[in-house]
Amino acid sequence: xxxxxxxxxxRSSRLDxxxxxxxxxxxxxxxxxxxxxxxxxxxEHFARLRRGALALGMQLPDADGLLGEVCAxxxxxxxxxLKLCLVRDGAGRGYAPAPGARSQRILSLHLxxxxxxxxxxxxxxxxxCSMQWSQQPRLAGIKHLNRLENVLARAECEQAGVAEGLVxxxxxxxxxxxxxxxFVQRRGKLFTPPLRESGIAGVxxxxxxxxxxxxxxxxxxxxxxxxxxxxxxNCVRGIMPVKRxxxxxxRVTPLLAGLMAQLWHEVPALTPLPETVV
Amino acid sequence: xxxxxxxxxxRSSRLDxxxxxxxxxxxxxxxxxxxxxxxxxxxEHFARLRRGALALGMQLPDADGLLGEVCAxxxxxxxxxLKLCLVRDGAGRGYAPAPGARSQRILSLHLxxxxxxxxxxxxxxxxxCSMQWSQQPRLAGIKHLNRLENVLARAECEQAGVAEGLVxxxxxxxxxxxxxxxFVQRRGKLFTPPLRESGIAGVxxxxxxxxxxxxxxxxxxxxxxxxxxxxxxNCVRGIMPVKRxxxxxxRVTPLLAGLMAQLWHEVPALTPLPETVV
Numbered sequence: 110x111x112x113x114x115x116x117x118x119x120r121s122s123r124l125d126x127x128x129x130x131x132x133x134x135x136x137x138x139x140x141x142x143x144x145x146x147x148x149x150x151x152x153e154h155f156a157r158l159r160r161g162a163l164a165l166g167m168q169l170p171d172a173d174g175l176l177g178e179v180c181a182x183x184x185x186x187x188x189x190x191l192k193l194c195l196v197r198d199g200a201g202r203g204y205a206p207a208p209g210a211r212s213q214r215i216l217s218l219h220l221x222x223x224x225x226x227x228x229x230x231x232x233x234x235x236x237x238c239s240m241q242w243s244q245q246p247r248l249a250g251i252k253h254l255n256r257l258e259n260v261l262a263r264a265e266c267e268q269a270g271v272a273e274g275l276v277x278x279x280x281x282x283x284x285x286x287x288x289x290x291x292f293v294q295r296r297g298k299l300f301t302p303p304l305r306e307s308g309i310a311g312v313x314x315x316x317x318x319x320x321x322x323x324x325x326x327x328x329x330x331x332x333x334x335x336x337x338x339x340x341x342x343n344c345v346r347g348i349m350p351v352k353r354x355x356x357x358x359x360r361v362t363p364l365l366a367g368l369m370a371q372l373w374h375e376v377p378a379l380t381p382l383p384e385t386v387v
Numbered sequence: 388x389x390x391x392x393x394x395x396x397x398r399s400s401r402l403d404x405x406x407x408x409x410x411x412x413x414x415x416x417x418x419x420x421x422x423x424x425x426x427x428x429x430x431e432h433f434a435r436l437r438r439g440a441l442a443l444g445m446q447l448p449d450a451d452g453l454l455g456e457v458c459a460x461x462x463x464x465x466x467x468x469l470k471l472c473l474v475r476d477g478a479g480r481g482y483a484p485a486p487g488a489r490s491q492r493i494l495s496l497h498l499x500x501x502x503x504x505x506x507x508x509x510x511x512x513x514x515x516c517s518m519q520w521s522q523q524p525r526l527a528g529i530k531h532l533n534r535l536e537n538v539l540a541r542a543e544c545e546q547a548g549v550a551e552g553l554v555x556x557x558x559x560x561x562x563x564x565x566x567x568x569x570f571v572q573r574r575g576k577l578f579t580p581p582l583r584e585s586g587i588a589g590v591x592x593x594x595x596x597x598x599x600x601x602x603x604x605x606x607x608x609x610x611x612x613x614x615x616x617x618x619x620x621n622c623v624r625g626i627m628p629v630k631r632x633x634x635x636x637x638r639v640t641p642l643l644a645g646l647m648a649q650l651w652h653e654v655p656a657l658t659p660l661p662e663t664v665v
Contacts, residue, residue, distance in 0.1 A: 114404050123401035124409060126392050126493050131402060133534040134412035166542060194409065204534065204541035204566055215404050243521035244557060247539060255533035256411040256482065261525060263482035264444060279522060288482055
Protein backbone atom coordinates (compact mmCIF):
# COMPACT_ATOMS: atom_id res chain seq x y z
CA UNK A 110 0.00 0.00 0.00
CA UNK A 111 2.65 2.51 0.98
CA UNK A 112 6.40 2.66 1.55
CA UNK A 113 6.18 4.19 5.01
CA UNK A 114 4.09 6.46 7.19
CA UNK A 115 4.80 9.17 9.76
CA UNK A 116 1.90 10.35 11.92
CA UNK A 117 2.79 13.44 13.93
CA UNK A 118 6.39 12.40 13.50
CA UNK A 119 5.91 8.82 14.71
CA ARG A 120 6.10 5.61 12.68
CA SER A 121 2.51 4.46 12.77
CA SER A 122 -0.07 3.84 10.09
CA ARG A 123 -3.27 3.58 12.07
CA LEU A 124 -5.77 6.35 12.33
CA ASP A 125 -8.51 6.62 14.95
CA UNK A 126 -12.01 6.01 13.58
CA UNK A 127 -13.12 9.23 15.31
CA UNK A 128 -10.77 11.23 13.04
CA UNK A 129 -12.45 14.28 11.53
CA UNK A 130 -10.55 13.34 8.38
CA UNK A 131 -12.63 10.20 7.97
CA UNK A 132 -15.88 11.61 9.34
CA UNK A 133 -16.03 14.93 7.50
CA UNK A 134 -12.97 15.15 5.27
CA UNK A 135 -12.02 18.02 7.57
CA UNK A 136 -8.50 18.61 6.35
CA UNK A 137 -6.10 19.27 3.51
CA UNK A 138 -3.58 17.32 1.52
CA UNK A 139 -0.58 17.71 -0.72
CA UNK A 140 0.86 15.18 -3.13
CA UNK A 141 4.55 15.93 -3.36
CA UNK A 142 7.11 14.61 -5.81
CA UNK A 143 10.28 13.36 -4.12
CA UNK A 144 13.54 13.61 -6.02
CA UNK A 145 16.78 12.37 -4.43
CA UNK A 146 15.14 12.34 -1.01
CA UNK A 147 13.95 15.94 -1.27
CA UNK A 148 10.50 17.42 -1.95
CA UNK A 149 10.12 19.18 -5.30
CA UNK A 150 8.32 22.57 -5.14
CA UNK A 151 8.14 22.45 -1.33
CA UNK A 152 7.62 26.21 -1.04
CA GLU A 153 4.61 26.07 -3.38
CA HIS A 154 3.12 23.05 -1.61
CA PHE A 155 3.47 24.72 1.77
CA ALA A 156 2.01 27.96 0.42
CA ARG A 157 -1.09 26.11 -0.80
CA LEU A 158 -1.35 24.35 2.55
CA ARG A 159 -1.26 27.76 4.19
CA ARG A 160 -4.05 29.07 1.94
CA GLY A 161 -6.08 25.95 2.72
CA ALA A 162 -5.56 26.27 6.47
CA LEU A 163 -6.71 29.87 6.27
CA ALA A 164 -9.83 28.91 4.30
CA LEU A 165 -10.76 26.14 6.75
CA GLY A 166 -9.67 27.97 9.90
CA MET A 167 -7.12 25.25 10.69
CA GLN A 168 -3.79 25.46 12.48
CA LEU A 169 -0.77 25.35 10.20
CA PRO A 170 2.19 23.32 11.47
CA ASP A 171 5.59 24.92 11.74
CA ALA A 172 7.12 24.99 8.24
CA ASP A 173 10.60 23.84 9.25
CA GLY A 174 9.31 21.05 11.47
CA LEU A 175 7.04 19.79 8.71
CA LEU A 176 9.81 19.93 6.13
CA GLY A 177 11.99 17.96 8.54
CA GLU A 178 9.38 15.21 8.71
CA VAL A 179 8.97 15.19 4.93
CA CYS A 180 12.72 14.80 4.45
CA ALA A 181 12.98 12.13 7.17
CA UNK A 182 10.35 9.98 5.44
CA UNK A 183 11.69 10.64 1.93
CA UNK A 184 15.32 10.02 2.85
CA UNK A 185 17.06 7.55 0.57
CA UNK A 186 14.27 7.54 -2.02
CA UNK A 187 15.50 8.62 -5.42
CA UNK A 188 12.04 9.15 -6.86
CA UNK A 189 8.74 8.75 -5.00
CA UNK A 190 5.51 10.52 -4.13
CA LEU A 191 4.84 11.74 -0.62
CA LYS A 192 1.28 12.36 0.40
CA LEU A 193 0.83 14.78 3.24
CA CYS A 194 -2.56 15.03 4.98
CA LEU A 195 -3.31 17.70 7.53
CA VAL A 196 -6.38 16.73 9.55
CA ARG A 197 -8.20 18.91 12.06
CA ASP A 198 -8.05 17.24 15.44
CA GLY A 199 -11.12 17.06 17.59
CA ALA A 200 -12.79 14.84 20.10
CA GLY A 201 -16.35 13.65 19.88
CA ARG A 202 -19.00 13.97 17.27
CA GLY A 203 -20.49 17.06 15.67
CA TYR A 204 -19.58 19.24 12.71
CA ALA A 205 -18.34 22.13 14.86
CA PRO A 206 -14.55 22.32 14.92
CA ALA A 207 -13.00 22.98 18.31
CA PRO A 208 -11.45 26.47 18.26
CA GLY A 209 -7.67 26.25 18.11
CA ALA A 210 -7.68 22.49 17.50
CA ARG A 211 -4.27 21.24 16.45
CA SER A 212 -3.72 19.73 13.01
CA GLN A 213 -2.63 16.13 12.79
CA ARG A 214 0.16 15.46 10.28
CA ILE A 215 -0.10 12.25 8.29
CA LEU A 216 2.74 11.62 5.83
CA SER A 217 2.85 8.56 3.63
CA LEU A 218 5.32 7.59 0.94
CA HIS A 219 4.30 5.89 -2.31
CA LEU A 220 5.78 4.71 -5.58
CA UNK A 221 5.99 7.49 -8.17
CA UNK A 222 3.92 6.92 -11.31
CA UNK A 223 5.64 5.60 -14.43
CA UNK A 224 5.94 8.28 -17.10
CA UNK A 225 6.01 6.51 -20.49
CA UNK A 226 7.68 8.64 -23.17
CA UNK A 227 4.93 7.92 -25.73
CA UNK A 228 2.39 9.78 -23.58
CA UNK A 229 4.56 12.88 -23.59
CA UNK A 230 5.66 12.65 -27.20
CA UNK A 231 2.20 11.93 -28.69
CA UNK A 232 -0.10 13.06 -25.90
CA UNK A 233 -2.94 11.36 -24.07
CA UNK A 234 -6.54 10.83 -25.02
CA UNK A 235 -9.19 12.53 -22.92
CA UNK A 236 -12.95 12.83 -22.91
CA UNK A 237 -15.56 15.26 -21.63
CA CYS A 238 -16.92 14.10 -18.29
CA SER A 239 -20.66 14.29 -17.75
CA MET A 240 -19.88 15.01 -14.09
CA GLN A 241 -19.69 18.74 -13.37
CA TRP A 242 -17.78 20.41 -10.54
CA SER A 243 -20.05 22.21 -8.11
CA GLN A 244 -19.27 25.87 -7.49
CA GLN A 245 -18.09 26.73 -3.98
CA PRO A 246 -15.85 29.79 -3.72
CA ARG A 247 -15.08 29.00 -0.06
CA LEU A 248 -13.34 25.76 -1.08
CA ALA A 249 -12.13 26.53 -4.60
CA GLY A 250 -8.41 26.41 -5.35
CA ILE A 251 -7.39 24.66 -2.13
CA LYS A 252 -6.58 20.96 -1.87
CA HIS A 253 -9.05 19.78 0.77
CA LEU A 254 -10.04 16.21 1.58
CA ASN A 255 -13.59 16.34 0.13
CA ARG A 256 -12.86 14.70 -3.21
CA LEU A 257 -15.95 12.68 -4.08
CA GLU A 258 -16.49 14.73 -7.23
CA ASN A 259 -13.00 13.79 -8.43
CA VAL A 260 -13.71 10.13 -7.61
CA LEU A 261 -16.94 10.14 -9.63
CA ALA A 262 -15.39 12.01 -12.55
CA ARG A 263 -12.40 9.67 -12.65
CA ALA A 264 -14.70 6.64 -12.49
CA GLU A 265 -16.26 7.87 -15.74
CA CYS A 266 -12.85 7.99 -17.41
CA GLU A 267 -12.00 4.48 -16.25
CA GLN A 268 -15.26 3.19 -17.64
CA ALA A 269 -14.56 4.91 -20.95
CA GLY A 270 -10.99 3.59 -21.02
CA VAL A 271 -9.33 6.99 -21.29
CA ALA A 272 -6.51 8.38 -19.19
CA GLU A 273 -8.18 11.62 -18.17
CA GLY A 274 -11.35 13.64 -18.55
CA LEU A 275 -12.15 17.33 -18.78
CA VAL A 276 -14.69 18.65 -16.31
CA UNK A 277 -16.89 21.74 -16.56
CA UNK A 278 -18.59 23.51 -13.70
CA UNK A 279 -22.35 23.88 -13.57
CA UNK A 280 -22.12 27.16 -15.50
CA UNK A 281 -20.65 25.25 -18.45
CA UNK A 282 -17.10 26.57 -18.18
CA UNK A 283 -14.22 24.13 -18.42
CA UNK A 284 -12.32 24.06 -15.14
CA UNK A 285 -9.77 21.26 -15.18
CA UNK A 286 -9.18 17.57 -15.74
CA UNK A 287 -10.17 15.13 -12.98
CA UNK A 288 -6.69 15.25 -11.45
CA UNK A 289 -4.77 17.90 -13.37
CA UNK A 290 -5.00 21.53 -14.44
CA UNK A 291 -5.83 22.54 -17.98
CA PHE A 292 -4.00 24.85 -20.39
CA VAL A 293 -4.78 25.65 -24.00
CA GLN A 294 -2.71 27.33 -26.67
CA ARG A 295 -4.68 29.43 -29.16
CA ARG A 296 -3.16 31.68 -31.80
CA GLY A 297 0.16 31.26 -30.03
CA LYS A 298 -1.14 32.40 -26.64
CA LEU A 299 -1.66 30.32 -23.50
CA PHE A 300 -4.85 30.31 -21.41
CA THR A 301 -5.93 28.57 -18.21
CA PRO A 302 -9.17 28.80 -16.18
CA PRO A 303 -9.31 31.00 -13.06
CA LEU A 304 -10.46 28.40 -10.43
CA ARG A 305 -12.46 30.94 -8.45
CA GLU A 306 -15.46 28.65 -7.97
CA SER A 307 -14.04 25.14 -8.23
CA GLY A 308 -10.92 23.14 -9.01
CA ILE A 309 -7.52 22.98 -7.35
CA ALA A 310 -4.73 25.47 -8.06
CA GLY A 311 -1.95 23.03 -8.89
CA VAL A 312 1.68 23.46 -8.02
CA UNK A 313 2.81 22.53 -11.55
CA UNK A 314 0.27 25.12 -12.79
CA UNK A 315 2.09 27.63 -10.55
CA UNK A 316 5.37 26.62 -12.17
CA UNK A 317 3.95 27.20 -15.67
CA UNK A 318 2.48 30.57 -14.63
CA UNK A 319 5.88 31.61 -13.31
CA UNK A 320 7.68 30.65 -16.53
CA UNK A 321 5.25 31.69 -19.29
CA UNK A 322 2.85 34.47 -20.05
CA UNK A 323 -0.56 32.84 -19.50
CA UNK A 324 -3.89 34.58 -19.57
CA UNK A 325 -6.12 33.36 -16.74
CA UNK A 326 -9.69 33.48 -17.96
CA UNK A 327 -12.93 31.53 -18.37
CA UNK A 328 -12.82 28.88 -21.09
CA UNK A 329 -15.78 27.21 -22.74
CA UNK A 330 -15.57 23.75 -24.33
CA UNK A 331 -15.82 25.22 -27.83
CA UNK A 332 -12.73 27.35 -27.17
CA UNK A 333 -10.80 24.33 -25.98
CA UNK A 334 -11.78 22.48 -29.15
CA UNK A 335 -10.54 25.38 -31.30
CA UNK A 336 -7.10 25.40 -29.67
CA UNK A 337 -3.87 24.42 -31.45
CA UNK A 338 -2.63 22.60 -28.38
CA UNK A 339 -4.20 21.43 -25.14
CA UNK A 340 -2.20 20.20 -22.17
CA UNK A 341 -2.64 19.16 -18.56
CA UNK A 342 -0.36 19.78 -15.59
CA ASN A 343 0.10 17.81 -12.42
CA CYS A 344 3.00 17.91 -9.98
CA VAL A 345 3.80 14.20 -10.11
CA ARG A 346 3.21 13.70 -13.84
CA GLY A 347 4.38 17.04 -15.13
CA ILE A 348 3.02 18.50 -18.36
CA MET A 349 0.91 16.06 -20.37
CA PRO A 350 -0.04 16.99 -23.94
CA VAL A 351 -3.55 16.08 -25.02
CA LYS A 352 -3.61 14.14 -28.28
CA ARG A 353 -7.32 13.83 -28.70
CA UNK A 354 -10.55 15.03 -27.09
CA UNK A 355 -13.09 12.57 -28.42
CA UNK A 356 -13.09 13.30 -32.23
CA UNK A 357 -10.84 16.36 -32.20
CA UNK A 358 -7.07 15.90 -32.57
CA UNK A 359 -4.36 18.21 -31.23
CA ARG A 360 -0.64 18.41 -31.81
CA VAL A 361 2.39 19.02 -29.65
CA THR A 362 3.34 22.52 -30.75
CA PRO A 363 6.93 23.79 -30.51
CA LEU A 364 5.86 26.03 -27.61
CA LEU A 365 4.49 23.03 -25.71
CA ALA A 366 7.50 20.84 -26.51
CA GLY A 367 9.78 23.63 -25.32
CA LEU A 368 7.85 24.02 -22.07
CA MET A 369 8.07 20.28 -21.37
CA ALA A 370 11.81 20.28 -22.09
CA GLN A 371 12.29 23.19 -19.69
CA LEU A 372 10.32 21.37 -16.97
CA TRP A 373 12.35 18.16 -17.39
CA HIS A 374 15.53 20.17 -17.21
CA GLU A 375 14.47 21.87 -13.98
CA VAL A 376 12.84 18.79 -12.42
CA PRO A 377 14.63 15.69 -13.76
CA ALA A 378 12.27 13.38 -11.81
CA LEU A 379 9.52 14.43 -14.23
CA THR A 380 11.48 13.29 -17.30
CA PRO A 381 9.64 10.44 -19.03
CA LEU A 382 11.28 7.06 -19.38
CA PRO A 383 12.87 6.30 -22.76
CA GLU A 384 10.75 3.77 -24.62
CA THR A 385 13.31 1.01 -24.49
CA VAL A 386 13.07 1.10 -20.68
CA VAL A 387 9.25 0.99 -20.57
CA UNK B 388 -14.26 9.50 22.37
CA UNK B 389 -16.60 6.58 21.73
CA UNK B 390 -18.23 3.74 23.63
CA UNK B 391 -17.09 1.01 21.28
CA UNK B 392 -16.20 0.29 17.67
CA UNK B 393 -16.79 -2.57 15.26
CA UNK B 394 -14.82 -2.57 12.01
CA UNK B 395 -16.07 -5.19 9.58
CA UNK B 396 -17.48 -6.97 12.59
CA UNK B 397 -14.25 -6.93 14.60
CA ARG B 398 -13.50 -4.96 17.76
CA SER B 399 -10.90 -2.52 16.52
CA SER B 400 -10.75 1.23 16.34
CA ARG B 401 -7.83 1.84 14.03
CA LEU B 402 -8.15 2.74 10.40
CA ASP B 403 -5.42 2.46 7.79
CA UNK B 404 -4.05 5.82 6.63
CA UNK B 405 -4.52 4.65 3.03
CA UNK B 406 -8.30 4.50 3.60
CA UNK B 407 -10.26 6.15 0.81
CA UNK B 408 -12.46 7.47 3.61
CA UNK B 409 -9.66 9.67 4.88
CA UNK B 410 -8.12 10.45 1.51
CA UNK B 411 -11.23 11.33 -0.50
CA UNK B 412 -14.21 11.02 1.82
CA UNK B 413 -15.16 8.18 -0.50
CA UNK B 414 -18.04 6.75 1.48
CA UNK B 415 -21.32 7.23 3.28
CA UNK B 416 -22.52 7.47 6.83
CA UNK B 417 -25.60 7.18 8.98
CA UNK B 418 -26.12 8.52 12.47
CA UNK B 419 -28.60 6.22 14.14
CA UNK B 420 -30.47 6.67 17.39
CA UNK B 421 -30.31 3.61 19.64
CA UNK B 422 -33.24 2.91 21.95
CA UNK B 423 -33.16 -0.12 24.27
CA UNK B 424 -30.32 -1.63 22.28
CA UNK B 425 -32.16 -1.33 18.96
CA UNK B 426 -31.74 1.10 16.06
CA UNK B 427 -34.61 3.54 15.55
CA UNK B 428 -35.76 3.95 11.91
CA UNK B 429 -33.38 1.22 10.71
CA UNK B 430 -35.33 0.67 7.48
CA GLU B 431 -35.07 4.36 6.57
CA HIS B 432 -31.36 4.53 7.41
CA PHE B 433 -30.65 1.47 5.31
CA ALA B 434 -32.75 2.82 2.44
CA ARG B 435 -30.72 6.04 2.41
CA LEU B 436 -27.51 4.01 2.53
CA ARG B 437 -28.78 2.11 -0.50
CA ARG B 438 -29.51 5.33 -2.39
CA GLY B 439 -26.04 6.60 -1.48
CA ALA B 440 -24.32 3.40 -2.58
CA LEU B 441 -26.15 3.61 -5.90
CA ALA B 442 -25.10 7.26 -6.38
CA LEU B 443 -21.45 6.51 -5.61
CA GLY B 444 -21.33 3.12 -7.34
CA MET B 445 -20.43 1.40 -4.05
CA GLN B 446 -21.20 -2.09 -2.84
CA LEU B 447 -23.99 -2.28 -0.28
CA PRO B 448 -23.46 -4.75 2.58
CA ASP B 449 -26.05 -7.40 3.26
CA ALA B 450 -28.91 -5.76 5.20
CA ASP B 451 -29.35 -8.53 7.77
CA GLY B 452 -25.64 -8.87 8.42
CA LEU B 453 -25.29 -5.12 8.91
CA LEU B 454 -28.28 -4.97 11.23
CA GLY B 455 -26.74 -7.82 13.22
CA GLU B 456 -23.55 -5.79 13.71
CA VAL B 457 -25.54 -2.69 14.68
CA CYS B 458 -27.47 -4.64 17.29
CA ALA B 459 -24.33 -6.36 18.59
CA UNK B 460 -22.64 -3.00 19.23
CA UNK B 461 -25.77 -1.34 20.60
CA UNK B 462 -26.69 -4.21 22.90
CA UNK B 463 -27.32 -3.19 26.49
CA UNK B 464 -27.40 0.54 25.68
CA UNK B 465 -30.69 2.12 26.66
CA UNK B 466 -30.11 5.31 24.70
CA UNK B 467 -27.10 6.08 22.48
CA UNK B 468 -26.09 7.16 19.00
CA LEU B 469 -24.49 4.73 16.58
CA LYS B 470 -22.48 6.11 13.73
CA LEU B 471 -22.14 3.83 10.74
CA CYS B 472 -19.57 4.64 8.05
CA LEU B 473 -19.40 2.72 4.82
CA VAL B 474 -16.05 3.33 3.12
CA ARG B 475 -15.06 2.21 -0.35
CA ASP B 476 -12.11 -0.12 -0.06
CA GLY B 477 -9.17 0.25 -2.38
CA ALA B 478 -5.46 -0.13 -2.43
CA GLY B 479 -3.02 2.49 -3.55
CA ARG B 480 -3.41 6.08 -4.54
CA GLY B 481 -5.54 7.66 -7.25
CA TYR B 482 -9.11 8.90 -7.43
CA ALA B 483 -10.33 5.98 -9.55
CA PRO B 484 -12.34 3.49 -7.51
CA ALA B 485 -11.56 -0.18 -8.16
CA PRO B 486 -14.59 -1.75 -9.86
CA GLY B 487 -16.46 -3.99 -7.44
CA ALA B 488 -14.41 -2.86 -4.44
CA ARG B 489 -15.96 -4.00 -1.19
CA SER B 490 -17.29 -1.51 1.34
CA GLN B 491 -15.69 -1.39 4.75
CA ARG B 492 -18.14 -1.14 7.65
CA ILE B 493 -17.12 1.08 10.55
CA LEU B 494 -19.59 1.25 13.43
CA SER B 495 -18.98 3.37 16.50
CA LEU B 496 -21.18 4.01 19.50
CA HIS B 497 -21.48 7.40 21.19
CA LEU B 498 -23.39 9.13 23.97
CA UNK B 499 -26.76 10.44 22.82
CA UNK B 500 -27.18 14.22 23.02
CA UNK B 501 -29.03 15.70 25.98
CA UNK B 502 -32.43 17.04 24.98
CA UNK B 503 -33.32 19.85 27.41
CA UNK B 504 -37.08 20.43 27.61
CA UNK B 505 -36.72 24.22 27.36
CA UNK B 506 -35.36 23.89 23.81
CA UNK B 507 -38.44 21.96 22.76
CA UNK B 508 -40.97 24.02 24.71
CA UNK B 509 -39.61 27.45 23.70
CA UNK B 510 -37.54 26.63 20.63
CA UNK B 511 -33.96 27.36 19.67
CA UNK B 512 -32.35 30.46 18.27
CA UNK B 513 -30.86 30.24 14.80
CA UNK B 514 -29.14 32.57 12.36
CA UNK B 515 -28.62 32.83 8.63
CA CYS B 516 -25.25 31.40 7.66
CA SER B 517 -23.16 33.32 5.17
CA MET B 518 -21.89 29.94 3.94
CA GLN B 519 -23.94 28.62 1.01
CA TRP B 520 -24.31 24.98 0.01
CA SER B 521 -22.90 24.27 -3.42
CA GLN B 522 -25.25 22.64 -5.92
CA GLN B 523 -24.37 19.12 -6.96
CA PRO B 524 -27.30 16.93 -8.04
CA ARG B 525 -25.05 13.86 -8.13
CA LEU B 526 -24.46 14.09 -4.37
CA ALA B 527 -27.62 15.83 -3.15
CA GLY B 528 -29.85 14.06 -0.65
CA ILE B 529 -27.38 11.32 0.25
CA LYS B 530 -25.29 11.26 3.41
CA HIS B 531 -21.75 11.08 2.03
CA LEU B 532 -18.52 11.74 3.88
CA ASN B 533 -17.65 15.07 2.16
CA ARG B 534 -18.92 17.40 4.86
CA LEU B 535 -16.57 20.39 4.84
CA GLU B 536 -19.44 22.72 3.97
CA ASN B 537 -21.30 21.58 7.09
CA VAL B 538 -18.16 22.07 9.17
CA LEU B 539 -17.69 25.64 7.91
CA ALA B 540 -21.37 26.51 8.32
CA ARG B 541 -21.45 25.11 11.86
CA ALA B 542 -18.26 26.99 12.74
CA GLU B 543 -20.15 30.21 11.91
CA CYS B 544 -22.93 29.26 14.33
CA GLU B 545 -20.46 28.49 17.10
CA GLN B 546 -18.78 31.84 16.59
CA ALA B 547 -22.16 33.57 16.75
CA GLY B 548 -23.15 31.59 19.84
CA VAL B 549 -26.31 30.12 18.35
CA ALA B 550 -27.41 26.49 18.30
CA GLU B 551 -28.02 26.21 14.58
CA GLY B 552 -27.93 28.13 11.32
CA LEU B 553 -30.01 28.16 8.17
CA VAL B 554 -28.13 27.67 4.92
CA UNK B 555 -29.12 28.69 1.41
CA UNK B 556 -27.72 27.31 -1.79
CA UNK B 557 -25.96 29.52 -4.31
CA UNK B 558 -29.29 30.24 -6.04
CA UNK B 559 -30.54 31.85 -2.82
CA UNK B 560 -33.03 29.17 -1.83
CA UNK B 561 -33.08 27.97 1.76
CA UNK B 562 -32.08 24.30 1.89
CA UNK B 563 -31.61 23.22 5.49
CA UNK B 564 -29.89 23.93 8.77
CA UNK B 565 -26.22 22.93 9.16
CA UNK B 566 -27.17 19.54 10.63
CA UNK B 567 -30.94 19.28 10.35
CA UNK B 568 -33.76 19.60 7.83
CA UNK B 569 -36.04 22.59 7.69
CA PHE B 570 -39.84 22.82 7.79
CA VAL B 571 -42.04 25.88 7.86
CA GLN B 572 -45.72 26.27 8.65
CA ARG B 573 -47.51 29.01 6.71
CA ARG B 574 -51.24 29.62 6.73
CA GLY B 575 -51.63 26.27 8.41
CA LYS B 576 -49.72 24.33 5.74
CA LEU B 577 -46.31 22.68 6.01
CA PHE B 578 -43.46 23.13 3.51
CA THR B 579 -39.96 21.73 3.19
CA PRO B 580 -37.28 22.22 0.51
CA PRO B 581 -36.80 19.57 -2.21
CA LEU B 582 -33.04 18.80 -1.76
CA ARG B 583 -32.48 18.12 -5.45
CA GLU B 584 -29.23 20.09 -5.62
CA SER B 585 -27.87 20.01 -2.08
CA GLY B 586 -28.63 18.98 1.48
CA ILE B 587 -29.29 15.60 3.07
CA ALA B 588 -32.69 13.92 3.04
CA GLY B 589 -33.02 13.21 6.76
CA VAL B 590 -34.63 10.17 8.28
CA UNK B 591 -36.67 12.27 10.73
CA UNK B 592 -37.75 14.35 7.71
CA UNK B 593 -38.97 11.06 6.18
CA UNK B 594 -40.94 10.37 9.35
CA UNK B 595 -42.62 13.79 9.19
CA UNK B 596 -43.40 13.35 5.48
CA UNK B 597 -45.02 9.99 6.27
CA UNK B 598 -47.20 11.46 9.04
CA UNK B 599 -48.24 14.88 7.72
CA UNK B 600 -49.22 16.47 4.46
CA UNK B 601 -46.15 18.51 3.53
CA UNK B 602 -45.61 20.38 0.29
CA UNK B 603 -42.05 19.90 -0.98
CA UNK B 604 -41.04 23.05 -2.76
CA UNK B 605 -38.39 25.77 -3.05
CA UNK B 606 -38.35 28.22 -0.16
CA UNK B 607 -36.76 31.64 -0.12
CA UNK B 608 -35.58 33.33 3.11
CA UNK B 609 -38.42 35.84 2.95
CA UNK B 610 -40.95 33.00 2.94
CA UNK B 611 -39.33 31.44 5.98
CA UNK B 612 -39.50 34.77 7.79
CA UNK B 613 -43.21 35.07 7.00
CA UNK B 614 -44.02 31.66 8.47
CA UNK B 615 -46.08 31.12 11.65
CA UNK B 616 -43.75 28.36 12.78
CA UNK B 617 -40.32 27.13 11.73
CA UNK B 618 -38.82 23.86 12.88
CA UNK B 619 -35.85 21.61 12.28
CA UNK B 620 -35.67 17.82 12.21
CA ASN B 621 -32.80 15.51 12.97
CA CYS B 622 -32.92 11.82 13.81
CA VAL B 623 -31.03 12.07 17.09
CA ARG B 624 -32.58 15.35 18.29
CA GLY B 625 -36.06 14.97 16.89
CA ILE B 626 -38.18 17.99 16.02
CA MET B 627 -36.74 21.28 17.23
CA PRO B 628 -38.93 24.39 17.12
CA VAL B 629 -37.20 27.60 16.08
CA LYS B 630 -37.82 30.43 18.53
CA ARG B 631 -35.99 33.16 16.73
CA UNK B 632 -34.17 33.79 13.43
CA UNK B 633 -32.12 36.86 14.22
CA UNK B 634 -34.79 39.58 14.86
CA UNK B 635 -37.85 37.58 13.87
CA UNK B 636 -39.68 35.54 16.53
CA UNK B 637 -41.75 32.39 15.97
CA ARG B 638 -44.09 30.43 18.15
CA VAL B 639 -44.76 26.78 18.79
CA THR B 640 -48.11 26.36 17.06
CA PRO B 641 -50.58 23.68 18.14
CA LEU B 642 -49.78 21.77 14.93
CA LEU B 643 -46.06 21.77 15.78
CA ALA B 644 -46.67 20.85 19.42
CA GLY B 645 -48.90 17.99 18.29
CA LEU B 646 -46.29 16.72 15.85
CA MET B 647 -43.62 16.73 18.56
CA ALA B 648 -45.92 14.89 20.96
CA GLN B 649 -46.62 12.25 18.33
CA LEU B 650 -42.89 11.80 17.68
CA TRP B 651 -42.11 11.41 21.39
CA HIS B 652 -44.90 8.89 21.69
CA GLU B 653 -43.57 6.83 18.77
CA VAL B 654 -39.89 7.25 19.67
CA PRO B 655 -39.60 7.66 23.44
CA ALA B 656 -35.80 8.12 23.19
CA LEU B 657 -36.49 11.50 21.56
CA THR B 658 -38.53 12.76 24.51
CA PRO B 659 -36.80 15.75 26.13
CA LEU B 660 -35.72 15.58 29.74
CA PRO B 661 -38.01 17.24 32.28
CA GLU B 662 -36.45 20.43 33.55
CA THR B 663 -35.99 19.20 37.09
CA VAL B 664 -33.66 16.53 35.72
CA VAL B 665 -31.59 18.92 33.56
